[in-house]
Amino acid sequence: MSYPGYPPAGYPPFPGYPPAGQESTYPPPGQYPYPSGFPPMGGGAYPPAPTSGYPAGPGGYPAPGSYPGAPPPGGAPAYPGGQGFGAPGSMGFPGYPQPPAQSYGGPAQVPLPGGFPGGQMPSQFPGGQTPFPTQPATLTQGTQGTIRPAANFDAMRDAEVLRKAMKGFGTDEQAIVDIVSTRSNDQRQKIKAAFKTMYGKDLIKDLKSELSGNMEELILALFMPLTYYDAWSLRNAMKGAGTQERVLIEILCTRTNQEIREIVQCYQSEFGRDLEKDIRADTSGHFERLLVSMCQGNRDENQTVNYQMAQDDAQRLYQAGEGRLGTDESCFNMVLATRSFPQLKATMEAYQRMANRDLLSSIGREFSGNVENGLKAILQSALNRSAFFAERLYHSMKGAGTDDSTLVRIVVTRSEIDLVQIKQVFSQMYQKSLSTMIAGDTSGDYRKLLLAIVGQ
Known part of the structure; x- marks a missing residue:
């Protein structure tokens, strides 16, 4: 079938649909007349209501409890297994958790057309008019980074390659790109340690002396442990005159409890400062209270x-x-x-x-203002975190100039988590690939390294 999740395991395919040999081409172009890309339950011709072999139930679907994997009778949705389109807690985008089977029951679970309230897609992001994708494409299940640990990894060999790339007159930037873009963050930490052991020198200092500008910022970010990079980004956003509130929102409103607690601890140990106190000193009002709540790391x-x-x-x-x-x-x-x-x-x-x-x-x-953006960021993370980061990336490059710090921060921090999904959603939302937009907005070795991380 050409739509995700149908039919559920243990449930037979719909009789005669799609025609044999045409699975990859169904539905034909123009057969999605509904806002979500799927017809309302009990209506439309796609998919036809399965009736063979089961007692009829509401909307032409089999009665509750009458087929394999059916939800219990009494308030449960009358369609197979509570999966696929229209199911509560399933909007067809990556990162949308499926409610467990035992959660069925009660009026709040009655599906609406296309699985969205009122048959409508979620509302638009702040600062832009782009809604979530209106039709799910075939997306990778779960979450996946574009960077994975290299096989046959040898930290000492990599350290030697980096040393040669920086030794003598000029720098072999391509050799540096080839190493750092194909190693996980944990492997980069091992390379850094091996470099100091082998040569008695600090790899980061050597890199800083050889590189400059955006390329330097990107390389240094890649060699920071992830928790330290988040803590460093928060510190940078608050030190000196002014505060970069969007950075505080992006990090504190999207991380898990464990990640936030590790960031708070790292912030204290590395900078000798209390994150909550710094937030209180740099923000005020309801925005301050929201961020203080976030940095407790106590979300259910x-x-x-x-x-x-x-x-x-x-x-x-x-x-x-x-x-x-x-x-x-x-x-x-x-x-x-x-x-x-x-x-x-x-x-x-x-x-x-x-x-x-x-x-x-x-x-x-x-x-209005920062508290509005913070509250919306939380809800957008709940709906589809990949789409939230895709929107951030788009606006970092849209229009004149590029917000390179945001571009670097999101590409680096999501490269081993969900950058594959972010790329997919980005293409859906903006009808262009993330790599195409990066290629048009950056240049030189900086562009080479970003594209190597993102993947073509």
């Missing part, structure tokens, strides 16, 4: 979705914002800072059904 990370809680939270958020004069900011802070990302996605769906309005756009009306 239970992947099971409580749909009743999602409904309650949706009602709570509506009463704190759209449903009253003024805004109860602390209510938004509490919900968005404590709930798991799958839970927040369910809350957004419940909010759309209840208020007939998108929670992201409601936040846009109730908040």
